[in-house]
Structure formats: C-alpha cells, structure tokens
Amino acid sequence: DSGVTQTPKHLITATGQRVTLRCSPRSGDLSVYWYQQSLDQGLQFLIQYYNGEERAKGNILERFSAQQFPDLHSELNLSSLELGDSALYFCASSDPAITDTQYFGPGTRLTVL
Amino acid sequence: ELKVEQNPLFLSMQEGKNYTIYCNYSTTSDRLYWYRQDPGKSLESLFVLLSNGAVKQEGRLMASLDTKARLSTLHITAAVHDLSATYFCAVYQYGNKLVFGAGTILRVKS
Numbered sequence: 346d347s348g349v350t351q352t353p354k355h356l357i358t359a360t361g362q363r364v365t366l367r368c369s370p371r372s373g374d375l376s377v378y379w380y381q382q383s384l385d386q387g388l389q390f391l392i393q394y395y396n397g398e399e400r401a402k403g404n405i406l407e408r409f410s411a412q413q414f415p416d417l418h419s420e421l422n423l424s425s426l427e428l429g430d431s432a433l434y435f436c437a438s439s440d441p442a443i444t445d446t447q448y449f450g451p452g453t454r455l456t457v458l
Numbered sequence: 459e460l461k462v463e464q465n466p467l468f469l470s471m472q473e474g475k476n477y478t479i480y481c482n483y484s485t486t487s488d489r490l491y492w493y494r495q496d497p498g499k500s501l502e503s504l505f506v507l508l509s510n511g512a513v514k515q516e517g518r519l520m521a522s523l524d525t526k527a528r529l530s531t532l533h534i535t536a537a538v539h540d541l542s543a544t545y546f547c548a549v550y551q552y553g554n555k556l557v558f559g560a561g562t563i564l565r566v567k568s
Contacts, residue, residue, distance in 0.1 A: 347500065378556075388546065388558040401554040435500065444508065446491065447556060449501040 348372065349450035351436050357456045363424040366453045370417055370438030376400070377419040378439070378447055379411055383432040394419055395441075426457045460485045460551045464559035471537040471566045479562045481530040481547035489550035490530050492521050494543045495561070501546065505532075539566045 348371035358364055370377050379391040381404075390403035394413035405411075408426075413419040423430060433454050437447035461484040471477050481490070489508055493501040505514040507523035507530060514521050518541065520533045530547055544563050548556045 347502075376554075387560050388548075390555050390557070393554050395554075403555055437501075444506045445489070445550070446503050446506050448503060449493075451500045 347448040347450065349436060349438050349448055351434075351450040351453050353453060354451065355454050355456075357458065358426060359458055360426055360428060362426050362457075363422065364426065364455065366421040366423070366434055366436075366455075368419045368421070368436030368438075368450055370419070370436075371440075371448055374438035374440050374448075375417065376439045376441060377413055377417070378437040379405075379419070379421050380435040380437065380449075381432045382435060382452075386432075388435075391421070423455070428457050431455055431457045460487070460549060460557045462547060462549050462557050462559040464547055464562050466562060467560060468563045469565070471534070471541075471564060473538060473566055473568055474536050477534045477537060477564075479532040479534075479545060479547075479564075481532070481549075481559055483528045483530075483549045483557075485551075486525070486528070487549045487551065488525065490523050491548045491550075491556065492530075492532055493546045493548060495546065496543050504545075534564075537564075537566045539568065542566045 350369045375396045378393045391405040393401040411421045433452045435452045436450045439447045492504040505521040510525040512523045518535045544561045548558045
C-alpha cells in the first residue's frame, strides 16, 4: 500500500459524459501527478500539481482538466468522453525533498461504452 | 523530446537463471526509476538511481545507471516465480515529467 488513495476503483459510463476521478496523496506529499495507462499508448503523463498550482503538463487533452485543493487532494475531470478514453488512470504523489520518487495509487479503471 | 526504450519487451525466464533488462533513453537525465506492476495492479517503486555509476540491489534484483551511455540495466539473479510481473523504467525529464518505457513483461517458467 503506497498511501495514495483513489476513488472510484471502477467507472463505467457512456460516450459524451463527464466524470471526476479523485486522488488523495500520501500524508505530507505536496505534489500530485496524473497518468493514463492504455494498451496502445502505454503510461502517459498527463499533469502535475504542486501545493495547489499546476507545475507541469504532459499529453493532456483539452477535454480533460485537473485541480488540487487546499487539503492537497486532487481531482481529474474528463468530459465529452470518447471510447478511446477507456483506460486505467493513476494518481501519484511525491515529496521532492527526498528522491522525488513517485508513489502510485491503485488507479481508477474507466470504461466508456 | 525524451524517448525511453526498453528491451526486451517480453522475457520468458527459467527458474534459477540470470537475465537482464535494458533501458535506453535519448536525452540527458540525472534520474531514473524502476517500477514493478502486477497484472491489474498499481505500480510499485523498486529503485531510484540518481547519479552516474549508481547501483542499487534488493533481493534478486540489481539496477545500475550509466548516464554517459544513457543506459540503465535491471539484472535478475536466479529468477523465481514471484518475479513474474511487468517492469518499467522511467526517466526524469526537465520540467518535472517522468517518461516511461513500454515495459518488459517477465514470466518465470518452473
């Protein structure tokens, strides 16, 4: 158990819908990262937040957005969902004061029908 | 753009034998990580390598980093069934990004 929690574990929805994935980082970690894992694209970095502010952006679609709240939990919002958005979405957190190792949560499996 | 290549992508191992996974990357970086993922599970941190010549060992796994060659290796000694999983290397890219390799699927045959 990494100490990073994610909800929900599974999400099944229809095309065109909007969903929100939630992540709570390890106690004391200020950085939160979001990743998408799919069979064709592998593990792709989406976005990073540090202490409430966006720090880095990867291959995140415009239909996707994220935020980090004052209590440091983060939400990833996915809208106008397409079949190709079906994937495993991971959240990770890290403490840059040490090795900056990212510790991954259990993931949310999103299925778009 | 940083590219990370792992090989092999699939490794069928016999119990008791030694194997090596290679991770090559295309641009300079000073940090490399190895992760393990069991089917349907999350990623577990194995090693972080922070400097040229760094070597880390845990049980039957040993990781090393050569920043000049832009190469990291994950060496498996005397493979056992418990090591069956997918192993990823991830390279730190300036701008707080981790770029992952495609992963190497390890299967240990009895």
